[in-house]
Amino acid sequence: RVQLLPPQNVTLLSKDFEMILTWAPGEGSPQDVTYTVSYKSQDHMDKWLEVPHCSNISRPSCVLTCVLSNIYVKVRARVRALSGPLQSPWVKSRFKDYYSEVELAPPELILNVKENSVHVSASFPLPTCMEKLIWKYELNHWEAGSEDKKKYEHKFRRDTVTIDTTALRGNYCFSARSIYDSIDIKYSEFSQPVCVPLNHKG
Numbered sequence: 001r002v003q004l005l006p007p008q009n010v011t012l013l014s015k016d017f018e019m020i021l022t023w024a025p026g027e028g029s030p031q032d033v034t035y036t037v038s039y040k041s042q043d044h045m046d047k048w049l050e051v052p053h054c055s056n057i058s059r060p061s062c063v064l065t066c067v068l069s070n071i072y073v074k075v076r077a078r079v080r081a082l083s084g085p086l087q088s089p090w091v092k093s094r095f096k097d098y099y100s101e102v103e104l105a106p107p108e109l110i111l112n113v114k115e116n117s118v119h120v121s122a123s124f125p126l127p128t129c130m131e132k133l134i135w136k137y138e139l140n141h142w143e144a145g146s147e148d149k150k151k152y153e154h155k156f157r158r159d160t161v162t163i164d165t166t167a168l169r170g171n172y173c174f175s176a177r178s179i180y181d182s183i184d185i186k187y188s189e190f191s192q193p194v195c196v197p198l199n200h201k202g
Contacts, residue, residue: 104188
């Protein structure tokens with residue numbers, strides 16, 4: 001009897017604000033193998049729910065973020081391989097919850113330099129379904145080459161921050177990190193510094 005071996009290394013992970021199920025193809029998987037994913041959460045333990053956009057897919061991953069009905073309870077996911085009439089057994093991940101285990105990505109900074117000020121805004125790589133959660137970011141700025149980083153005093157989110165640059169001369173760099181206050185405070189890595197010349201004369 002021909003058997004289709006199940007996916008391996010099935011892992012539910014959080015990365016860059018997303019909850020993602022990943023796996024590797026089972027040994028000797030045929031070229032035409034596809035995968036189907038479903039999940040269950042601890043508030044509906046009796047029922048596996050289909051993930052509509054991860055039915056008969058060829059890639060070895062599935063983003064679950066926006067199908068989660070409740071981000072405060074633990075969920076687990078499962079995947080099986082399909083090829084023609086063959087189906088592998090399901091393989092389940094461990095339980096994980098978005099709220100306490102979300103891993104943050106740094107924001108991208110957008111700088112707008114004016115005569116005596118610089119306007120800094122940030123865009124988040126954030127799934128639209130998670131916009132209601134309270135993310136903020138923290139901004140550092142410093143003179144290029146200096147180790148003396150100044151922290152902008154307020155944590156902010158959508159609004160643009162304006163920094164008075166009247167007293168600043170030379171190349172200045174800006175970098176920010178995302179902050180999320182859930183069960184404890186989480187921080188992302190700092191974004192790549194963006195450096196701009198300020199108040200150059202002549």
